[in-house]
Amino acid sequence: MFRIPAAERSAATRMGIPQALLDQFPATTEGTALSRSSGYYAPRIGLRAAPELYDALRVIDRRSDRPAPALRRALVENLHNVYAAVAYTVWEHLTDQVRTSGVDEKVLDSLLEAGTRLSADLAGTAPRGWTEEPLPDLAPFSSLASLRVFRELDSQAKLHDELDFLLTHVIDEYPEITSVVVPLYGSFSLGLAARAILPVARPHRKLSVHLIRLGFHDLSTVDYKRTDGTIRSELVGPPEQRERLAADVHGAHVLVVDDNVGYGTTLRAARTLIGQLGGRALTRSVETAWHLYSRDGRHDVADAADLPSLRPNLHHRIQDRLIGHLLRGDADAYADDSAHAVRSTLHQQMRTSYDMALGLGTLAPRQLRAMRAELAHAVLNWREPPVPPAPVTLSGRRAA
Structure with missing residues (x-):
């Protein structure tokens, strides 16, 4: 957990990142946003918002001056958490042979690769420009029975x-x-x-x-x-x-x-x-x-x-x-x-x-x-x- 300066939130608004997204994910305290909020620990919210989170990340990355580094990291953390939650649930379904439409080990591999890419970004080892590549669509997993979060x-x-x-x-x-x-x-x-x-x-x-x-x-x-x-x-x-x-x-x-x-x-x-x-x-x-x-x-x-x-x-x-x-x-x-x-x-x-x-x-x-x-x-x-x-x-x- 870390703080996101108010100046970065203002910069994000000027870049066109939706205010509703900024209000939903960073938790605000004493005028400063924290990198995780209820949306981080309620993965169904993150699952629904994943396309918007990734779009916001891309908006920041397309700016040469990278104006909001703390907010950018918060977006990556939230995306990492929801992809990990979905990947783990798919892992369990395939292990326990729970029939889930459209889910197989190729799908699991793509989710694990997405989580690995996001982890590389958090570690500072991801190649520049990687966010121009798509992440797996999470919409097909909205009906999964349970999603867990990771500490x-x-x-x-x-x-x-x-x-x-x-x-x-x-x-x-x-x-x-x-x-x-x-x-x-x-x-x-x-x-x-x-x-x-x-x-x-x-x-x-x-x-x-x-x-x-x-x-x-x-x-x-x-x-x-x-x-x-x-x-x-x-x-x-x-x-x-x-x-x-x-x-x-x-x-x-x-x-x-x-x-x-x-x-x-x-x-x-x-x-x-x-x-x-x-x-x-x-x-x-x-x-x-x-x-x-x-x-x-x-x-x-x-x-x-x-x-x-x-x-x-x-x-x-x-x-x-x-x-x-x-x-x-x-x-x-x-x-x-x-x-x-x-x-x-x-x-x-x-x-x-x-x-x-x-x-x-x-x-x-x-x-x-x-x-x-x-x-x-x-x-x-x-x-x-x-x-x-x-x-x-x-x-x-x-x-x-």
Whole structure:
């Protein structure tokens, strides 16, 4: 989330961008527009407005002076979110063999490519003039039963910091890695950004990026595990996606990256799946629930994440509260929320996480070395905001 100066909104109006569109998507607080509003978190609104959003983006791009950079980025973020929402729903329909008129894997590929293109733009790696090319028409998907939104690791800065770290401290240090696997649904935006950034950043490497639907919190209704502990691979993606995954993973070293790790069930299941396909997995968490492990001896990350991040995890209750402000159209409440007033820095939080990790006594020396390397890298390179602490329950403990 970021602010859009009033001068940019005025410039957009002068360029002919409809005022109704500017009023609907940026949320206004204290005379300044925020990049996300209820339209961002209600994807059906975004789906209907996608042609107008893309037209507005093109209007800005056809100006040589690029007069509204913050507004332009907000338009791309909103388009990215709605294409990701539609692509994920189509992914689920094709995986679960839900009959949807006009939907096949070619359609899914086009939606994923659109999401990847928008991710490349957000990362600054898209070719100039790419917006002259059309994006897939979303009108045929207006009848989809459900659309989900994505938290994008709370900020594009965090997402790109993570991918930069993976390139320099994981992919470069493990040259045997040839594939990256990202579990859905929560990590979908991370997966699209990985598709856009990783192969381009290391063109000399054979490096494929795959998405799999695998999760045990948001996707708790899906019965992934057989009684013998193996994973039902037919549930992780549509047939052609599974075939590509199996071909690239067999006999390969695979990096599995999950955005938010609590109990570690998803990473353990992903490691099992990669093993079933004949590969070997190296697992990574982008956010880690260190407070959960430090207070609860029943749960640990040591056997789930080979490379656990020291970033604390953003609690889902805080995320829901912040989104709730915007869905109610209360941008002032969003701006004034205590989640934006954390006094410590992310680096201080990561140092605290490292102390908690040492206190667990379960992490191997190689895991601790990797965490120290991450902390050193973060101090030099990461400018992410701190993570709001988990809410405190009536017992005085942090919520799980």
